[in-house]
Amino acid sequence: MEQTISKQNKLSYKLSILIRQDGLSFCVSQQNPAKVISFSTEEFSDKKTPEELLHFIENYIEYSLAEYEIEDVLAIYGNQLYSFVPRPIFKEEHLTDYLKYSVKILKTDVASFDELSNQQINNVYIPYVNINNYLFENFGAFTYKHASTLLTEFALQNSTDKTKVYVNFQNSSFDVCVVSKANLLLCNSFIHETAEDFLYYLLFTFEQLSLSTAETPVFLMGNIEKESDYYKLLYKYIKEVIFVERIKNIETSTMNSESLHTHHLLLSSICE
Structure with missing residues (x-):
């Protein structure tokens, strides 16, 4: 609580x-x-x-x-x-x-x-x-x-009928949360040292949940930018990569x- x-x-x-x-x-x-x-x-x-x-x-x-x-x-x-x-x-x-x-x-x-x-x-x-x-x-x-x-809770508030993957990226680790139809499917954290680490664990998550890399969007937040090697490698394998919009209120x-x-x-x- x-x-x-x-x-x-x-x-x-x-x-x-x-x-x-x-x-x-x-x-x-x-x-x-x-x-x-x-x-x-x-x-x-x-x-x-x-x-x-x-x-x-x-x-x-x-x-x-x-x-x-x-x-x-x-x-x-x-x-x-x-x-x-x-x-x-x-x-x-x-x-x-x-x-x-x-x-x-x-x-x-x-x-x-x-x-x-x-x-x-x-x-x-x-x-x-x-x-x-x-x-x-x-x-x-x-x-x-x-x-x-x-x-x-943020991922669930933005959940729809479509399965979504939310990634909160930090310097040495990242959190992955997967939601669908207002239900939590997975939440886990992984250590990374390279962009390949990041990609491996994220694709492993997709595999374990039988998610399609062509149809399941990944929403990014945290310390990651489009110019980074992490984003560029991810974008090669995931069709839809979206940065979470800023909080408007x-x-x-x-x-x-x-x-x-x-x-x-x-x-x-x-x-x-």
């Missing part, structure tokens, strides 16, 4: 943080109407530990948020430590059991879960406890979710067009 810790003081702005091992993104926004006030991103050439990520978050909050009064905080975890579980067989007391066969779990890890909207599915995952503790100590109430939950004049596409998933959370 969506995780929330209570707080009494209500302030003015919303802080959204996308937390990945290979990068961090920070967005300060206001609502009614939704508007991006400040946006910052930090990309890493190597994967950072939760302790190292917390260090960057602490520095950002200390030196970049002094002029803002934060009312709401949303932390989005973009790690691969997750698994989707059908709700009819889900039991909250067995969270780590759903992860232990596919995820390396440490003794200090605490599992959590999101409930997917309009689906009988829960997303079980490992948030970073040290970051959650820090955010609670500094802001009180805050909400946290997994990035794959946001990707899946958010004022984003402080961001360039590339950032709008790259950080689509984070921006989609602003109006929640």
Whole structure:
């Protein structure tokens, strides 16, 4: 379920943080109407530990948020430590059991879960406890979710009778979500080092679900552009490759067009 810790003081702005091992993104926004006030991103050439990520978050909050009064905080975890579980067989007391066969779990890890909207599915995952503790100590109430939950809900909201493949691409990994007729068929994440890695895993997904590369469209978001080797190779094998359109009901004049596409998933959370 969506995780929330209570707080009494209500302030003015919303802080959204996308937390990945290979990068961090920070967005300060206001609502009614939704508007991006400040946006910052930090990309890493190597994967950072939760302790190292917390260090960057602490520095950002200390030196970049002094002029803002934060009312709401949303932390989005973009790690691969997750698994989707059908709700009819889900039991909250067995969270780590759903992860232990596919995820390396440490003794200090605490599992959590999101409930997917309009689906009988829960997303079980490992948030970073040290970051959650820090955010609670500094802001009180805050909400946290997994990035794959946001990707899946976005894909389902745009689902039609035609099967669609949504790809959220990042520096060292990418998430794939396949939907059809308002049903989730698959959501998974893969590590990549080359364009060939990317193509292999995506075509493997097509093969496993018996999808046609000539008829099934792939919708792209994240850190991928038409000029990249990844896109060029993908376009050789997939007939219909489409970049997800920018979110129209958010004022984003402080961001360039590339950032709008790259950080689509984070921006989609602003109006929640």
